Amino acid sequence: MDLIEKILSAGNAKADEVEIYLSTGRSVTARLKRREISYAAGSDNKSLAIRVISGGKIGVSSTSNPGRWEPCLDAALRSAQLANAQEWKGLPRPDPAGGGWINFDQTLIPDPARAGGLLQDMVEGAGAYPVEITSGSAEISRFSTVLANTNGLFREDRESLVSIGLEAIREQSTGYEFETSWKADIDAVEVGRRAAFLASSSAGGRDIPTGTYDVILSPVALAQLVEACIIPALSGRNVHEGRSRLAPLLGEEVFDPALTLTDDPFHPRGTGSCLWDGEGSVTRRLPFIERGVLRCFAYDLKTAYRYGKESTGSAVRSGMGGGISIGVHCATLDGPRCNLADEEGIWVHDVVGAHTANPLTGDFSVELSNAFLTRGGHFEYPIKSAMLTGNVFEMLKGTEGISREERVVGAFVLPSIRLKNQRIIGN
Amino acid sequence: MTGIRYFDIRHVRGEVTHIDSENGRVESAGTSFLDRAIVRVLGPKGWGILSLDTFERPGRENLDEILERGSRLASLTQQEVVLADVPSGTIPVPPLKEDPRSIDLPEKEGFLLEIEKAARMTGITSTRASYIERFEDVYFGDSSGNEYSYTICRCGYSVLAVAVRGGEMQMGYRRRHALQDFPLRHMQDDGRKAARRALALLDAKRPRGGRMNVILDPELAGVFAHEAVGHASEADLVQEGGSVLGGRIGHAIGSDCVTIIDDPTLPEFGFEPVDAEGSVVGPTEIIKKGVLNAYLHSRETLAAVGHGHAGNARAMPGEPPQVRMSNTYIREGDSSVDEVIAECRRGIFLIGTRGGQVDPGRGVFQFNAECGYIIENGECGQMVRDVSLSGEILSTLHGISLCAGDRRMHEGYCGKGGQSVPVSDGAPHVLLHDAVVGGSGSD
Numbered sequence: 044m045d046l047i048e049k050i051l052s053a054g055n056a057k058a059d060e061v062e063i064y065l066s067t068g069r070s071v072t073a074r075l076k077r078r079e080i081s082y083a084a085g086s087d088n089k090s091l092a093i094r095v096i097s098g099g100k101i102g103v104s105s106t107s108n109p110g111r112w113e114p115c116l117d118a119a120l121r122s123a124q125l126a127n128a129q130e131w132k133g134l135p136r137p138d139p140a141g142g143g144w145i146n147f148d149q150t151l152i153p154d155p156a157r158a159g160g161l162l163q164d165m166v167e168g169a170g171a172y173p174v175e176i177t178s179g180s181a182e183i184s185r186f187s188t189v190l191a192n193t194n195g196l197f198r199e200d201r202e203s204l205v206s207i208g209l210e211a212i213r214e215q216s217t218g219y220e221f222e223t224s225w226k227a228d229i230d231a232v233e234v235g236r237r238a239a240f241l242a243s244s245s246a247g248g249r250d251i252p253t254g255t256y257d258v259i260l261s262p263v264a265l266a267q268l269v270e271a272c273i274i275p276a277l278s279g280r281n282v283h284e285g286r287s288r289l290a291p292l293l294g295e296e297v298f299d300p301a302l303t304l305t306d307d308p309f310h311p312r313g314t315g316s317c318l319w320d321g322e323g324s325v326t327r328r329l330p331f332i333e334r335g336v337l338r339c340f341a342y343d344l345k346t347a348y349r350y351g352k353e354s355t356g357s358a359v360r361s362g363m364g365g366g367i368s369i370g371v372h373c374a375t376l377d378g379p380r381c382n383l384a385d386e387e388g389i390w391v392h393d394v395v396g397a398h399t400a401n402p403l404t405g406d407f408s409v410e411l412s413n414a415f416l417t418r419g420g421h422f423e424y425p426i427k428s429a430m431l432t433g434n435v436f437e438m439l440k441g442t443e444g445i446s447r448e449e450r451v452v453g454a455f456v457l458p459s460i461r462l463k464n465q466r467i468i469g470n
Numbered sequence: 471m472t473g474i475r476y477f478d479i480r481h482v483r484g485e486v487t488h489i490d491s492e493n494g495r496v497e498s499a500g501t502s503f504l505d506r507a508i509v510r511v512l513g514p515k516g517w518g519i520l521s522l523d524t525f526e527r528p529g530r531e532n533l534d535e536i537l538e539r540g541s542r543l544a545s546l547t548q549q550e551v552v553l554a555d556v557p558s559g560t561i562p563v564p565p566l567k568e569d570p571r572s573i574d575l576p577e578k579e580g581f582l583l584e585i586e587k588a589a590r591m592t593g594i595t596s597t598r599a600s601y602i603e604r605f606e607d608v609y610f611g612d613s614s615g616n617e618y619s620y621t622i623c624r625c626g627y628s629v630l631a632v633a634v635r636g637g638e639m640q641m642g643y644r645r646r647h648a649l650q651d652f653p654l655r656h657m658q659d660d661g662r663k664a665a666r667r668a669l670a671l672l673d674a675k676r677p678r679g680g681r682m683n684v685i686l687d688p689e690l691a692g693v694f695a696h697e698a699v700g701h702a703s704e705a706d707l708v709q710e711g712g713s714v715l716g717g718r719i720g721h722a723i724g725s726d727c728v729t730i731i732d733d734p735t736l737p738e739f740g741f742e743p744v745d746a747e748g749s750v751v752g753p754t755e756i757i758k759k760g761v762l763n764a765y766l767h768s769r770e771t772l773a774a775v776g777h778g779h780a781g782n783a784r785a786m787p788g789e790p791p792q793v794r795m796s797n798t799y800i801r802e803g804d805s806s807v808d809e810v811i812a813e814c815r816r817g818i819f820l821i822g823t824r825g826g827q828v829d830p831g832r833g834v835f836q837f838n839a840e841c842g843y844i845i846e847n848g849e850c851g852q853m854v855r856d857v858s859l860s861g862e863i864l865s866t867l868h869g870i871s872l873c874a875g876d877r878r879m880h881e882g883y884c885g886k887g888g889q890s891v892p893v894s895d896g897a898p899h900v901l902l903h904d905a906v907v908g909g910s911g912s913d
Contacts, residue, residue, distance in 0.1 A: 082547060403641050412834075
C-alpha cells in the first residue's frame with residue numbers, strides 16, 4: 044500500500060493520470076524426465092508496470108524490481124513525451140459494485156510435494172497403455188495483483204493456477220495431454236491415461252489419399268486455429284487500423300448460423316475469468332458472433348477513446364511487466380450439440396504449425412497430430428501423416444455440430460467441432 | 471548443508487527499449503527494466519531450482535539461505551543427475567559497431583517512422599513498425615569457482631504492410647535483428663519491400679497441395695535446418711527418448727550433400743560468449759555429409775547421452791537452462807541458384823517464412839513460406855501464397871539433392887519449454903525432391 048501510494052503521489056505531480064499494476068506471485072514446478080522427477084523449482088515473481096497519461100499522451104514502463112520504482116516512473120514519464128497525443132477521457136473510476144476474485148482457490152497451495160504428487164498420478168495413469176513416458180511437468184502458482192490509479196481506483200485480485208502435462212511415446216508415435224485449472228479439481232491420473240492412449244493408439248498409422256473429408260477438430264486443435272486467425276480479427280485495434288477482414292462485416296453472417304462465439308469473463312472454468320479487465324474497466328459478456336452474425340468487436344480504453352467507442356473490458360495484461368493489449372478472457376463456442384463421431388470422418392486431436400496460419404486471410408496448412416479415421420463412434424485406424432489445409436473463416440461457415448463435452452485450452456473453453464468437406468493432403 | 475554437489479547462479483540485469491508505430495503514429499515508446507536470477511542447486515539426486523525477481527547477489531549468510539531453499543526442492547527429485555566435467559570459460563563479445571545508447575529515443579523513432587513511411591505506397595491500407603533494443607548485463611558464478619560477466623546488446627525491428635483490393639487482403643513484412651549494432655539507419659528499402667510483397671500477393675494464387683519437388687530459399691531452408699534437424703538433435707529430447715534422432719549416431723540420415731552445423735561462436739544473432747552453465751562454446755557438426763555426427767548438449771545431457779560437447783545450455787533471464795540451438799545452418803554446396811532451379815524442372819520455389827514447428831519424437835515438421843513461385847520446365851512462373859511444407863525428418867533429409875553456394879543467415883527467436891531465445895538460421899538455396907506441400911488451391 045505504501046509503495047503504491049508513494050508512486051501514485053510522485054507520478055501525479057508530473058502527469059495528469061497515473062496507473063500502477065503490481066503483481067507478486069509464487070509458483071512451484073516439478074519436471075519428469077522419463078518416469079523420474081529430475082528437478083523441482085520454486086519461483087518468486089514480482090513486477091511493476093506504470094502507465095502515465097498527460098494531455099492524451101500515454102507513457103509506459105515496467106520493472107521486475109518494484110523497489111527501484113523511481114527510474115521506472117521516470118521512464119514512463121519520458122515515454123509519454125514521445126507518444127502521439129490522442130483523444131483520452133480518463134482512467135476508470137472506482138466501481139461501487141465492489142470487488143472480489145472469481146478464480147482463486149485457497150486450497151491450491153504452491154507446494155513442491157503436491158506438484159510431485161501430480162506427476163506421480165500422471166505416471167500411474169499412463170500405465171494403462173504400453174508406452175514410454177518422455178517428459179512431464181506440474182506447476183502450481185498463486186498470484187496477487189493490485190491495480191490502482193489516481194482516480195481513486197484500487198482493485199486487488201488473487202488468482203491460482205494448476206497446470207500439468209505429460210508426453211508419451213510408443214515406437215514413433217507421440218501423445219501429449221495437459222490440463223489447466225484455477226482450482227484443485229484436475230484429474231492427473233486421467234491426463235496421464237489420455238497421453239498414453241494417444242501415443243499408443245496412434246502407433247501403426249496408415250496413409251490416406253489426398254481428398255475431401257469430414258473432419259472433427261478436438262478443442263485443442265480448434266483453439267489453435269481460432270487463436271491464430273479469429274481472435275486477432277475481433278480486436279478493435281486491428282479492425283480500425285485496417286488489419287481485420289471482419290472489419291466491414293458487422294451485422295453480417297460470418298459463421299455458420301448455428302454457431303455463437305462469446306467472450307465470457309465470468310465462465311466458471313475460465314483461467315482468465317475476471318470481474319474487471321487489465322486496466323480496471325468492468326468486464327461483460329461479449330457476444331462477438333451470435334448465431335453466425337458478427338455483433339461486436341473488443342476494445343480497451345485507448346482504442347475505444349480514439350475511435351469513439353466504449354471499452355468492452357477487453358484489456359489483458361501479458362508479457363514481461365504486464366503490458367496492455369486487447370484480448371479475450373474466456374472465449375466459448377456454442378451451437379447444436381450432438382455425437383460427432385457417429386458418421387465417418389477424420390478426428391484430429393492436435394495440429395502442428397497453427398501459428399503459421401495467415402492471420403489476415405485465415406489461410407492455413409497444418410500437419411495433423413494424433414488423427415484417426417472414425418466410423419460408427421469408434422476409431423477405425425490412426426492416420427500416419429497428413430495435412431489439413433483451408434481457411435479458418437470459410438471453415439466455420441459450414442459445421443455439422445459441436446460436442447457436448449468442453450475443455451479448457453488457454454483462454455478458451457471449447458467443444459470439439461465437426462466440419463464438412465475439408466481438404467486433406469495425404470501421402 | 472549436506473548433500474549439495476554443485477550450485478550455480480545466473481543473474482541478469484537489463485534494459486529493454488521499445489518503439490511501436492502504426493499508420494504513422496507512435497503508439498508506444500519507452501524503456502523497461504529487468505532484474506532476474508536463477509539459482510540451481512544439485513542435491514544428492516537432481517536439481518532444486520530457484521527463480522528470483524529483484525535479486526541482490528548474496529553474501530555468505532544470504533547464500534546459505536538460498537542454497538537451503540534450493541536443497542529442500544532438490545530433495546524431492548528422484549533422477550540422479552550427473553554433470554560432465556567440461557571446460558569452462560568465455561570468448562569475447564564482439565565489439566559494438568554502433569552503440570544504440572548513443573542515439574536518443576526521438577532519433578530512433580524518426581528512423582523507424584521513415585521505414586514505416588516507405589511502406590505506405592498506393593494500394594497499402596495499413597502499416598505498422600516496431601523496434602526493440604535489449605541490453606543485458608549477465609553474471610554467472612558456480613561452486614567450482616568459475617565466475618563470468620559480460621554485457622550484450624541485441625536489437626531488431628519489423629515493418630508490416632497490408633494491401634487491400636476488393637475483398638482481398640494480404641500482408642508483407644520485413645524484419646531484421648542485429649547483434650551489437652544499431653540496425654535502423656537507412657533501411658527504408660525494407661518498408662518498400664514489405665509493401666511490394668503485400669501488393670504482389672494480391673495477385674498470387676493458392677497452389678494445390680500435394681507431393682512435388684521444392685526449392686527452399688536460404689531463409690526457409692534455414693528454418694528447415696532449425697525445425698527439422700536442430701530441435702531433434704537437442705540432447706535433452708534424446709535423453710528423454712523424445713527424439714527421432716536418438717540412437718542414430720553414425721547412421722546416414724540424409725543425402726551426402728547435407729552438412730548441418732550449430733555454432734554459438736559465430737558473431738550472429740544467436741551468439742553466446744559462454745553458455746548458461748559456464749561451459750565453453752564451440753561449433754557442433756550435427757550432420758556431416760549426411761551422417762548423424764553429434765547432438766547439442768548441456769553438461770547433464772553430455773554425461774547421459776554422449777556424442778558431442780557441452781556449450782548449448784541457454785536460458786532467458788530467471789529461467790533454467792535448456793539445451794538450445796544458437797546459429798544453425800546448412801553448409802553451402804557448389805551449385806548455382808540457376809542450376810538448382812533448372813534441376814527442379816517442375817515443382818515450387820518457396821520464399822521467406824511465417825514460422826514452423828516440429829514434433830521431434832514423431833519426427834514430423836511443418837513450416838510455412840511467405841510466398842512462392844510455380845516452377846515449370848526449369849523456370850519460375852506464377853506467384854503463389856499461403857503454402858507450407860511438412861514431412862518426416864528422416865525421409866526428407868534424403869530428398870535434398872542440391873545445395874547452392876549462396877548461404878545467408880536470418881535472425882529470429884526460437885521457443886521451447888516456455889522460453890524464447892535469440893537464434894539465427896541459415897542455408898543456401900536447397901532442392902528437395904518429392905516433398906509434401908500444403909496449399910488450399912483447387913487447380
